[in-house]
Amino acid sequence: MKYILSWQDSAHNTGGVKAKKDAELFLNEEGFTAIKIPTGRVKKLLYVLFKLPFVLMRIRLGVIVVQFPTGTWTILDLITRYVKNLSGAKLVYIIHDIETLRYWSESNNNRKKEIELRLLKRADGIISLNAKMTEWLRSKGVKVPIENMRIWDYDNPQPVRKIEEYNRTVGLAGNLDKVQFLKKIPSDINIYVYGPNKESDYPDNIKYVGNFSPDLLPLKFKENFGLVWDGDEVNACSGPLGNYLKYNDPHKLSMYLSSGIPVVIWSKAATAEFVKNVKVGILIDNLNSLNTELDNINEDEYKIMCSNAVNLSKKMRKGYFLKTALQNLIKQL
Incomplete structure (x- = not known):
């Protein structure tokens, strides 16, 4: 069986939220079953603490996809430890962002970097964005199988734009x-x-x-x-x-x-x-x-x-x- 953890972010009108929704949509088309986390901070926390472990214990084979990052580092740590220790499935990340590269590249806060890298190394397999990101992951000691997506897909409801006059805009x-x-x-x-x-x-x-x-x-x-x-x-x-x-x-x-x-x-x-x-x-x-x-x-x-x-x-x-x-x-x- 194939599963994807469905986590709804609170932001709106952002590319990051759109990318996660699209990834879930395309995986549903591939036969993945969504493990739906409820909306709302308190409901999310209660579900992760008290219900998710029992859901995962019933999954004995297959893969569980988690979009990285999801929630806070504490929540993501809990979710991924549950997947690894309670289920019989393989943990797969679809990487959206690596905060060490995005925000912390010039920071001396090594603790945050260490937490993120530890979580990345917990996966059994990773979908990386591109070869450059994969090269960075390998340099940090991530040894699991990695495949490069190359570019984000996009569920675009609008018609493809017709070729218009070239006016250099x-x-x-x-x-x-x-x-x-x-x-x-x-x-x-x-x-x-x-x-x-x-x-x-x-x-x-x-x-x-x-x-x-x-x-x-x-x-x-x-x-x-x-x-x-x-x-x-x-x-x-x-x-x-x-x-x-x-x-x-x-x-x-x-x-x-x-x-x-x-x-x-x-x-x-x-x-x-x-x-x-x-x-x-x-x-x-x-x-x-x-x-x-x-x-x-x-x-x-x-x-x-x-x-x-x-x-x-x-x-x-x-x-x-x-x-x-x-x-x-x-x-x-």
Whole structure:
């Protein structure tokens, strides 16, 4: 038997919540049974402490998938120890984020890093986001089978966007309180931005469009390219969040591509090679050269990128990348 732990996060309109819901949806299509944790902090805690152990004791074979991270570190520690000690199933993680890489890369708080790594090593198998993340996991002593997903799938309810006139426009979707580089973009470069927590004083070349749910956003996004960039600076993706792009699969990348929208992505991002290989965007070292890079693309080249993105979107909308990685992983357990 195959199971997935169904844990509802409290946040809304975020890529992280959307990614977890989509993963659960695609695994349900693969015949996974959901172990549903109730909503609400107290109900979750009571379920994990008093009911989940008895649910797991009845599972004697198969795999149990847990999306990493889930809940607090204490809750995740309990859940994974129960899976390992009470059930007869293998514990599989689908990694969404590694906080040591995202927030703690420059921190001296080794205790948090040690807790996270201990939890990662508890798995019997791991779905990693990409080869760069897997390389980091191996360097930290994670020895279990690992399969790379390569890119997040995206259950996109909106129609794939039709190829439109190439007018060299660029949009950015995301949590805008983390996007510090926007105020440093040269005044001759226009960026259209979507998402929560907008600043009150963007320069004139930063055009705020609105905040939409992950399911509605693909319909509202009108620009030629989606931007994948993070951190504090425009000459490179810097700071902890910028550096995290070297390991992470940004969910905004999947929103763009599943909609048939080509991307502009930092050349050193972990997913840059994927974008290059499937020919769905532009790799860029420095945002200061964005207009030049856009001018170097003619309309025919842009239409080819759009066509490639549409073909890729057909796979992403069906959960191809997660399903394939998980099928390959289970064979090794």
